[in-house]
Amino acid sequence: MSDSSKETLVPPATDPLSLEERKFRLEFRKFEFEKSKSRGLLGFLNSNLAVIITLIIGVATVAVSINQAKFNEQSNKDQRALQARLNTEQLMLQREISANQLNLEKLKASAAQEKDLRTLQFDIARAMLEKQSEIGTQDLQRVYYLREVVMSVLPKEVALAFTRGAAENATEDRVRSAWADGFVKLSLNDGLPPANEQTRPISVDDVVKSLPALRKVADAGRRIQDILDAAKAYKLEGSEQVILAYALFTSNLFKEMEEDFNFRSEEQVAAAFPTAFSSPSEAKSFVGDARALASKVYSSRFGNDRPGDAWSYRGRGYLRTTGKAAYARSSELTKINLLAEPGKLVDGSVAAAEIAAVFAQLAEQGAPLTVQGVVEQMNERFVGLAGIQSIYEKLVPGSRKVTVGLPSTTLTRYSRSR
Numbered sequence: 001m002s003d004s005s006k007e008t009l010v011p012p013a014t015d016p017l018s019l020e021e022r023k024f025r026l027e028f029r030k031f032e033f034e035k036s037k038s039r040g041l042l043g044f045l046n047s048n049l050a051v052i053i054t055l056i057i058g059v060a061t062v063a064v065s066i067n068q069a070k071f072n073e074q075s076n077k078d079q080r081a082l083q084a085r086l087n088t089e090q091l092m093l094q095r096e097i098s099a100n101q102l103n104l105e106k107l108k109a110s111a112a113q114e115k116d117l118r119t120l121q122f123d124i125a126r127a128m129l130e131k132q133s134e135i136g137t138q139d140l141q142r143v144y145y146l147r148e149v150v151m152s153v154l155p156k157e158v159a160l161a162f163t164r165g166a167a168e169n170a171t172e173d174r175v176r177s178a179w180a181d182g183f184v185k186l187s188l189n190d191g192l193p194p195a196n197e198q199t200r201p202i203s204v205d206d207v208v209k210s211l212p213a214l215r216k217v218a219d220a221g222r223r224i225q226d227i228l229d230a231a232k233a234y235k236l237e238g239s240e241q242v243i244l245a246y247a248l249f250t251s252n253l254f255k256e257m258e259e260d261f262n263f264r265s266e267e268q269v270a271a272a273f274p275t276a277f278s279s280p281s282e283a284k285s286f287v288g289d290a291r292a293l294a295s296k297v298y299s300s301r302f303g304n305d306r307p308g309d310a311w312s313y314r315g316r317g318y319l320r321t322t323g324k325a326a327y328a329r330s331s332e333l334t335k336i337n338l339l340a341e342p343g344k345l346v347d348g349s350v351a352a353a354e355i356a357a358v359f360a361q362l363a364e365q366g367a368p369l370t371v372q373g374v375v376e377q378m379n380e381r382f383v384g385l386a387g388i389q390s391i392y393e394k395l396v397p398g399s400r401k402v403t404v405g406l407p408s409t410t411l412t413r414y415s416r417s418r
Contacts, residue, residue: 140274143175144381147182160186167407172271180386180406187402188372188389202240202395204228210394217254223247223348230349230356239359239369245392246374247318247355249384257346259315259322261290273297302326316345318355319378333357 150162160183167179204224207214214220227247231240251257263269269283276297277283286293291311298310302323315322321330324339331338334353344350363369367377371392375385390403 140174140178143178147178151182151186156186156190164406174271176407177384177386178381180403181382181384183406184386184389184402185372185382188400201237202228202244207244207395211248211253211391213253219348220254223254223352226348226352227355230352233353234356234360236356236360236363236369239363241392241395242369242371242374243355243359245371245388245395247351248391249387250318250320254348257316257351259294259320261293261314263287263293269293298323303328312342316342317351319358321345321354330354330358333361 147163147166150159154162163179163183163186167176167183170176170179204221207224208220214224224244227244228240231237231243236243248254263272264287266280266283266287269286270277270280273283273293273296286296294311294314295307298304298314301310302313303325304310304313304323309324313322313324313327317330319330321327321338327338327342327345330336330345334350334357336344336350336353338344338350345354359369359374362374362377367373371389372382372385375382375388386403386406390406393399393401393403
């Protein structure tokens with residue numbers, strides 16, 4: 001059935017169409033088309049609204065489910081990681097607690113052991129103090145033994161006090177020196193950092209200024225220069241003070257370049273050579289007879305195998321080289337034939353060459369060129385350590401002053417160790 005309203009709006013077909021009418025009709029058709037289109041979309045939406053809503057809800061539900069699943073998965077992963085971390089930290093904590101408990105037990109055991117050791121050490125110290133008269137022996141061999149006991153057994157502070165006190169109370173120079181050497185060795189090994197020593201080059205004037213007594217020695221300047229030249233020749237720059245201290249001590253500031261066998265009494269002879277004479281009476285016939293005394297104490301020793309060797313190869317030079325075997329070694333080192341002319345070791349340049357050559361050899365063997373290092377290499381009882389260290393402290397500004405206050409006789413005399 002046709003719509004009457006539309007028909008009244010359309011002009012008669014027989015009427016000729018004007019341009020305006022055709023334009024009107026096109027606009028009208030466009031309007032009708034848009035209107036029908038709107039009706040179709042709205043109708044579709046109205047008729048399928050429930051389905052569309054259901055679809056939207058379904059999509060949203062699926063999206064929420066997916067997000068929930070991802071969240072649950074991440075949450076489980078984080079929880080497992082957290083649990084693993086907690087387990088690891090708990091294991092580490094248990095191990096740390098166990099290690100601390102073990103260390104604590106060790107410390108307790110060490111403290112108990114230290115307490116027992118301290119008790120033993122002080123018991124020994126008390127016993128030694130009670131027997132002070134026996135400890136004050138003048139027998140050098142017993143002194144060395146007692147000194148070793150004191151230095152190795154007693155606590156450091158007790159050993160220092162004991163060795164210093166023994167040095168101050170000794171009545172014989174060699175005994176006094178032995179205890180002073182022990183005190184200096186303990187002092188140098190106290191674990192303190194090294195002093196700020198000045199290692200600048202040293203000159204003859206520096207040495208004489210440090211040791212004014214050298215001004216009274218006629219050839220002191222020349223001998224000092226010989227030592228400095230020898231140190232340079234053997235590439236011992238920086239160790240000149242150690243070499244000088246050693247040479248100055250053993251030569252009694254250049255006044256004793258060879259061993260003196262002229263003693264005034266049998267007591268002095270017996271004290272100087274205790275292994276050769278058990279009593280002063282045995283030494284009486286050797287007083288005033290230097291050659292006979294040298295033969296008595298050095299024949300068939302130190303490489304001496306011919307009559308007269310003991311006297312020819314007696315102690316000379318800054319190292320107190322003694323015996324044919326030692327002279328042969330020095331000859332090889334210095335390229336000077338000391339076997340043929342042993343008396344050359346009294347000469348300053350030859351003595352300087354020998355001590356520099358020997359010290360250079362020690363350095364090549366890895367020995368430290370310090371006072372302690374050299375003295376311990378030269379003799380196992382570190383004889384002369386206190387005296388040499390005392391001179392070194394005067395030559396080197398800034399060095400540790402461990403010999404301050406020790407008896408002066410321990411610092412200026414050469415102690416025989418034979």
